[in-house]
Amino acid sequence: MIPTITAFEQSPDHGQGLARDMSVRWALEEVGQPYDVRLVSFSAMKEATHRALNPFGQIPTYEEGDLALFESGAIVFHIAERHAGLLPNDANARTRAITWMFAVLSTVEPVIVQREISMYLEHDKVWHEERLLIAEERIRSRLDDLSTRLGAGEWLDGAFSAGDLLMVQVLRRLSGSGILDDYPNLIAYVVRGEARPTFKRAFDAQLAVFTGKPSSQLERDA
Amino acid sequence: MIPTITAFEQSPDHGQGLARDMSVRWALEEVGQPYDVRLVSFSAMKEATHRALNPFGQIPTYEEGDLALFESGAIVFHIAERHAGLLPNDANARTRAITWMFAVLSTVEPVIVQREISMYLEHDKVWHEERLLIAEERIRSRLDDLSTRLGAGEWLDGAFSAGDLLMVQVLRRLSGSGILDDYPNLIAYVVRGEARPTFKRAFDAQLAVFTGKPSSQLERDA
Incomplete structure (x- = not known):
């Protein structure tokens, strides 16, 4: 089905x-x-x-x-x-991968979304600049910790998992902000995620909704 | 173990x-x-x-x-x-209960935490009052939807689940704010959660850390 x-x-x-x-x-x-x-x-x-x-x-x-x-x-x-x-077979590794899914959604994504709220919903406020700086400071605090934990690792806990998928997606929200520039290992991590053929197919499929071209056509154009 | x-x-x-x-x-x-x-x-x-x-x-x-x-x-x-x-045995009901866990953490908790950030970390800003009102408006928007979905139900999806546990806990963060007053069914829902003997035991155990009394002593005092 x-x-x-x-x-x-x-x-x-x-x-x-x-x-x-x-x-x-x-x-x-x-x-x-x-x-x-x-x-x-x-x-x-x-x-x-x-x-x-x-x-x-x-x-x-x-x-x-x-x-x-x-x-x-x-x-x-x-x-x-x-x-x-998307999840390891080993019971403990599976539980740790699920932990990263929750960590993305509870601990990393909320601070990143706050920056977007500041940019798109509060840009007309006199206090917009000050709030944006606060939001970015909170993001950096989380990224400091995340970057330290990832270190030289390829993925968050050994093999690529659903936790990495969600984390890469949320870090992509920072592209163009310059914030990731201070974290070369996180940039490389996002690039690794985006380089997966599965990412490319999913990306093309969602882009096709916007361009009106079927994704197979997009792939031929590329 | x-x-x-x-x-x-x-x-x-x-x-x-x-x-x-x-x-x-x-x-x-x-x-x-x-x-x-x-x-x-x-x-x-x-x-x-x-x-x-x-x-x-x-x-x-x-x-x-x-x-x-x-x-x-x-x-x-x-x-x-x-x-x-904490999770139903039926496969679809189990998946729906897990969905509510994610809904609490991704969709409800972030707006509630923003109010706390406003109250405790931004109370000295000249724009504090304006920000607090915005935060409360966003909370009400989520609670409107949540209250509509819960309706006259006892729990979010039939039997009490880990989704309800997390939802009750996050709604408890609004106690004293007056925001829940507009949602009698959500107040009753939180009261139902807090009335569970399991909640009471957990609450007493965490309170004992603060009071320095063992929780069994607390129960005898009550």
């Missing part, structure tokens, strides 16, 4: 692959699971039909038979649990 | 049970798993010994034989996966 996910009809990031469907697409590519996509407009996201799938009126959602899920982290975990490739 | 968790030596909430060890204590009580606690000072949390357990220098951590975890969400999930009582 092919699952159906939802994505923005018009992504606010113009196809940079920062919307939350990107993590789900990437996870599905990692495990080799084909999927269908249903595009949702901003107004449809807030209507009852979509809220039956996601009470908070957001994308992505995931439907597979009689199972309906929301939250990109939960969907990635579901995919990782049902298919080989 | 009895696991060891870490908690604040001096909790900033003075024993209100809002520190992240409370979720882990409550989960351990729900599944009937005894545990040891090692208290950590603010300075020790930032040292290499503790950072080997949690790279971000936070509590709680969880040690069990050769397994070391961090992130309260991940630890609660680990407990829920290894013991009966």
Whole structure:
């Protein structure tokens, strides 16, 4: 059975692959699971039909038979649990990979999202500059710790896992900010993630929504 | 094997049970798993010994034989996966309960934590009042959706689960704010969570750290 996910009809990031469907697409590519996509407009996201799938009126959602899920982290975990490739077989290593999934979503992503809120929702405030600096300081504090832990490692805990997938995706939100420049090992880590063929396929598929070209066409153009 | 968790030596909430060890204590009580606690000072949390357990220098951590975890969400999930009582047996219901865990941590908690950051870290700013109002507005937006979804239900998806445990804990952070007053069903939901004997035992245990009385003594005093 092919699952159906939802994505923005018009992504606010113009196809940079920062919307939350990107993590789900990437996870599905990692495990080799084909999927269908249903595009949702901003107004449809807030209507009852979509809220039956996601009470908070957001994308992505995931439907597979009689199972309906929301939250990109939960969907990635579901995919990782049902298919080989995103979580190690060893019980302790598997638990540590899941720990990194939670660490991304609870400890790293919130400080990064705050910077975006500052930039896009509070840019007209007189205190915007001051708040932005505070937000960036909090990001650097987390990245200091993350960079130290990653060290010279290729991935966060041995083999690539769902934890790395989510972490790379959230660090990508900082591209263009200059903040990652102080952390060469984190830049290399993101580059390693983006270099995976699975990432490329997922990226092209979400970009095709924006450009209107099918992703296979995009690949031929490249 | 009895696991060891870490908690604040001096909790900033003075024993209100809002520190992240409370979720882990409550989960351990729900599944009937005894545990040891090692208290950590603010300075020790930032040292290499503790950072080997949690790279971000936070509590709680969880040690069990050769397994070391961090992130309260991940630890609660680990407990829920290894013991009966926090996740349904039915596969789809289990996946939905896990979805709620992620929803708490990714969608509800971040907006609530922003209010605390505003109150405790930005109270000396001239823009403090304006920021606080914005933070509260974002919280209400999430609570509108959450309250609608919960409706007249007892728990988020049928039986009490690890998703409810985390959600009740995060909503408790709003006590005293007056924000929950507009959502009688969410107040009743939090009260239902706090009425569980497992909650009471976990709460007393964390309070005992602050009062210096063993929790059994507290129970006798009550």
